Amino acid sequence: MVASRSARERKAGVEAGPLARVVVDVDRTTAFVYKISCTTCTAKGDKAWSAYRLGGDNGYLAAMDRWTFHLVEKHPGTEAPCLTYLADAQQRLHERREG
Numbered sequence: 068m069v070a071s072r073s074a075r076e077r078k079a080g081v082e083a084g085p086l087a088r089v090v091v092d093v094d095r096t097t098a099f100v101y102k103i104s105c106t107t108c109t110a111k112g113d114k115a116w117s118a119y120r121l122g123g124d125n126g127y128l129a130a131m132d133r134w135t136f137h138l139v140e141k142h143p144g145t146e147a148p149c150l151t152y153l154a155d156a157q158q159r160l161h162e163r164r165e166g
C-alpha cells in the first residue's frame with residue numbers, strides 16, 4: 068500500500084531532524100512533492116530557507132539530499148537521521164554533475 072501524504076510527511080520529518088519543517092504536497096501528476104524548510108535560516112526576503120526548487124526535482128531523495136547538504140554547511144554538529152546517508156547524497160550529487 069502506498070503511504071499516505073501525512074505518513075510520508077511524518078517519516079521525512081523524523082529523517083530530516085529537529086531543525087526541519089517538512090510539508091508534502093501532491094502535484095498535478097499526483098507525484099509527491101517534498102518541501103523541507105529550515106526553522107532557523109532565512110533566505111531572501113525573510114522567507115525560510117527551503118530545499119524546494121521550483122520546476123526542479125522535488126522528490127524525496129532530491130529534497131532530502133539538498134537538506135542534508137544544508138545541515139552540513141550551515142549547522143555543523145547538528146544530529147539528524149538523514150546525515151547517516153551523507154555519503155550516498157554526495158555520490159548522487161556527483162552522478163548528477165557527471166550527467
Ligand SMILES: [Zn+2]
Pocket residue numbers: 086105106107108116137141142
Ligand atoms: Zn538552516
